[in-house]
Amino acid sequence: MKTKLGLLYGGKSAEHKVSLQTALAVIHALDFNKYDIYPIYINEQGQWIKGEQLAGPVDEIKALQFFEGTSLSPVSIAQENFLNETHQEAERPFDVIFPLLHGPNGEDGTVQGLLEILNIPYVGNGVLSSAAGMDKVIMKNIFAHAGLDQVHYVSFIRSDWESEKEEVYKKVEEELGYPCFVKPANLGSSVGISKCTNRIELEQAFTEAFQYDRKIIIEQGVTAREIEIGVLGNEAPKCSIAGEIVPKVDFYDYKAKYEDGNTALIIPAEVTDKQYEKLTAMALKAFKALDCSGLVRADFFITEDGKILMNEINTMPGFTPFSMFPLLWKHTGVDYPSLIEKLISLAIERHEEKQKIKHTF
Known part of the structure; x- marks a missing residue:
């Protein structure tokens, strides 16, 4: 059937x-x-x-x-x-x-x-991992608890910003400085994200980001390469090869992703064996810290001095044949139709595992 x-x-x-x-x-x-x-x-x-x-x-x-x-x-x-x-x-x-x-x-x-x-x-991640992976603040707090290195960040809710704008801006400037990135906490695809190099841009960025969420996160800017790895599996997840995003614009925003094609995707990324080993270890640690299942795209920074920082994970990454996650797996040996079938199989596998749970005593 x-x-x-x-x-x-x-x-x-x-x-x-x-x-x-x-x-x-x-x-x-x-x-x-x-x-x-x-x-x-x-x-x-x-x-x-x-x-x-x-x-x-x-x-x-x-x-x-x-x-x-x-x-x-x-x-x-x-x-x-x-x-x-x-x-x-x-x-x-x-x-x-x-x-x-x-x-x-x-x-x-x-x-x-x-x-x-x-x-x-x-198909895909469950309630907990989806919710935690969507909220960048919660996600980063969990990663911090798991001991994953990250960029410095602060976060605010709209009511605090509206009542104490000057204090909020000062905290960003004192703890992070410029440049910094302002993002809605619960939105993907780079919607509502702004890069700020001064106070005027910071104020505009807050107004923009709060249109999309009641909570925002501000991250310290770093000069770094953007590296991504696909993770696939349930209890025993596996990693793809690494890929690199090279934006042709100032940063990888929504328009660069989906409209202009203003990015270059380099697969495989030029990383050393030692770097790849650390990237995959961190990707799997992040996957397990959020109790993920099915699929995840793990995003990293490699700074100019070679330090690897966890950026974020995406629990439902871009999934057209030309998106990074499917391309990473294609170059790892799993083509797009096979990837879809594998994800469906993993969904059924996870469901069957959950049916073993006892609900009476």
Whole structure:
């Protein structure tokens, strides 16, 4: 029998368009002889719209955006598809869900929590690792506890900034100095990030970042190479070869990633055996510190004096065939279709492992 695969994409997030690109790429790579594929589109207003089973690959993003049809809430989809006790196993519409969601309301543990309640296998990280990996402040606090070297950082919530702006700016200048980077705590794809070299830019950056989150993080600027490694697995994760991002602009922002192509991806990165050994050890340590599963892209800095610093992990990295994570695995020997199949297999493996947990005593 074919595997019934639900693709969950779109989302009420600033990264909605990125998710659509990912969904289109994954559909093209899936083997329709192995999978019955069902699209579930979340529009920008947060409405869930379930599409008909796909007969084959679609050619454009518009085909994945359902503007007509039954608009459902997550709860109603759950009631219809999962909570009906009369369903036989063969009648269940999904064997596994692949959340192709980036950013809040998709990558942050919220959707993962729903799928856990429904007790259905899903690709990628669980509730805890998704939530912690999405919140850059929590993530860095956990990494600090795990003993991973990082750049210096401070964080603030909007209410503190609004009540004590001068004190907040002074703290950044005294503890970090310039240049520094201001980021929303809970957003990926470099949305809302600014590089600051003076007070005026810092004030503008705070205003910009607080549009996307109630909490922001400010990181000390470093002159360094940007190195990335893919991690794949559950209990025994493996690392890909290393890659390097070389922005042609001042820093790797959203436009450089998705619109202009203003970056060069160097795979494999020119790192020594000793550096690669340390990079992989740190990547696996970060993966386990957040109790990750499925996939992670681990991002690092290598400073001019050779020091390796943990930057962050991404629990749902860019996932088109031209994104860094799939490219890293392609050069490691796992092509895009095989990578997708491996992730689906890991999702089912993790779900089966969880079924061993005893819930009565």
